[in-house]
């Protein structure tokens with residue numbers, strides 16, 4: 001049931017009519033109904049021209065969408081004289097502020113992907129397609145594209161008329177400006193995308209002089225065309241018919257999921273409000289069938305028909321209906337974020353008391369902790385020790401036993417380093433191969449061979465622990481150290 | 494069916510299920526049709542640009558399937574060759590330097606050494622591993638390459654010499670020359686020296702008088718002399734004073750066998766076989782490896798762990 005205390009419910013029915021009448025300014029209703037004439041099932045046959053209304057959710061939507069500014073501005077953030085975040089694919093290293101991540105650290109990427117996948121699933125289970133409605137690039141870019149359309153061609157009614165109007169010089173001019181702007185935004189999108197990988201400054205330098213490689217031009221062209229086509233032409237058709245995520249989200253909703261919903265019990269029976277005509281008490285619900293909720297819907301659906309696949313949870317219909325409710329002096333929230341349970345009057349558990357929510361939070365926290373651990377333990381050098389297997393050991397002339405090891409030293413810092421290798425063991429050993437420091441180039445693995453000999457009388461068993469360490473001094477004076485334990489194998493005594 | 498169409502005038506196909514579920518004749522959206530025709534156009538274009546359409550063999554003897562060549566002239570074999578060329582280019586720089594440097598100089602250059610070891614692994618696997626084991630661990634009858642016992646010398650130069658020219662050991666069988674008692678004494682002599690015990694004077698005398706020291710050296714180490722370069726002069730005779738046995742498992746019986754029947758004696762049935770084939774001299778019937786390969790292989794063998 002409605003959670004908003006309704007003044008109308010408390011007052012005698014006679015007052016309702018008075019309230020309704022009093023709330024209407026002359027002409028308002030006619031305007032609303034005039035707009036409502038245009039509606040059809042959205043099968044892609046006709047372009048949806050959604051009406052833009054200011055409101056609470058509209059503001060939230062802008063706020064959420066502005067997160068995408070990071071995408072455009074991010075490549076210009078500098079850190080330590082370098083682009084702060086740079087996915088340097090040719091050199092297979094990823095700079096995230098001070099840290100450099102090499103392919104070896106990619107388990108963190110898995111955790112990051114897990115985090116976002118779970119986050120998406122959690123968000124869907126808790127509040128439906130909120131990602132679609134507020135963050136998705138398809139939604140956001142389409143929103144910007146249609147905003148441009150509105151500036152140039154006017155409101156939805158004018159736009160439809162303009163589309164039908166015969167070709168004229170004026171029409172060609174307006175349309176070409178629109179498409180040019182769309183293409184420009186598409187270009188900026190492709191450009192910014194590539195900048196994350198190529199480096200923003202080199203891109204400015206190389207792109208227009210024709211010095212960037214063909215992959216750069218191909219990607220920018222692809223993104224420009226893609227953005228123009230998807231956000232300019234396909235728009236909500238992507239959310240309806242193309243997006244794979246939209247397909248799977250349907251099964252992730254349940255009775256407790258909050259989605260924009262039309263309060264059937266309060267709204268029905270809907271009926272048009274006519275000036276001077278009495279509303280018969282108890283025969284009409286709060287919905288005055290003004291179709292405002294449909295007019296503003298960017299996917300062109302009628303939320304009053306219930307939750308459906310086309311709804312991207314953008315809540316714009318909430319703004320629209322709330323404004324109508326204000327006008328007719330009824331409480332807001334005829335369309336509101338509500339769960340099926342709530343609408344059907346079932347007991348609704350607060351979110352924080354639901355086991356599922358805590359399970360989700362648990363997984364999210366764990367993966368964040370994992371990533372945090374990964375970053376805090378990022379070391380500059382890494383050491384791996386491979387023990388030779390054939391032969392496992394070699395007997396030498398004097399009866400001592402020799403083992404062969406291949407050390408692989410990985411330099412994850414940004415500078416070439418000199419690594420000092422040291423070996424220790426509980427028994428006396430003779431080491432060959434570590435006399436000189438090992439030059440390790442940054443971002444590379446450098447192998448080296450080490451031979452260890454143990455005199456016959458010092459062999460304490462078939463396997464003796466051996467400890468390897470690699471030390472290097474970074475240019476800023478800090479010491480990096482990597483340690484590995486391996487074993488020395490000997491024949492049965 | 495059409496007669497009982499409960500939805501007359503509706504654009505349906507006349508197929509009904511459960512009273513009211515029916516199939517409509519709605520056309521696909523326009524963008525969908527555009528994409529459909531674009532994909533077909535793309536397919537045709539692709540077929541024109543790249544090899545695609547099969548054509549029947551033109552000549553009878555031609556069994557191979559023919560196909561259109563495509564306007565871009567692209568072929569997979571050409572792409573493969575280009576890829577190989579790139580690899581050769583990268584290797585070329587190393588190979589060139591290896592050709593110019595001596596084996597000792599390669600050993601002193603860590604980067605080149607890594608390349609040499611990595612690229613020799615395959616050659617070693619092809620030509621050497623069958624006898625000497627994949628890691629140089631040896632096999633019964635074939636010496637271990639990873640230890641530091643070298644009958645013919647373990648310096649880079651000596652190893653190169655061995656690979657290039659091959660080696661053939663030679664020790665006469667003493668079954669008709671020595672008495673049973675003398676054979677036992679000499680075998681025990683070899684075992685004693687190998688285990689670090691003092692050998693009896695009687696044994697030493699026998700060793701010298703019977704001419705063993707002529708090959709195994711006056712001190713039984715297998716070395717006849719040392720050159721100023723550090724290289725040793727040997728005839729490939731075993732060092733009797735170290736713990737390693739040329740013919741494993743070694744020990745008294747094994748030593749006796751070698752003394753009785755010798756090494757590589759033609760006509761002696763139980764003689765020991767010890768022949769290293771010749772790999773060098775490219776162009777000759779035996780020459781299977783070129784100079785660069787031998788140089789690299791020598792470095793590789795040297796670095797198996799026992800190079801001197």
Ligand code: SF4
Nearest residue numbers: 297311312314315317
């Ligand atoms: S029905 Fe409402 S919430 Fe859903 S897409 Fe349309 S406007 Fe957005």
Ligand code: SF4
Nearest residue numbers: 287288290291293321
């Ligand atoms: S739900 Fe609200 S906006 Fe939609 S038609 Fe009814 S009154 Fe109008």
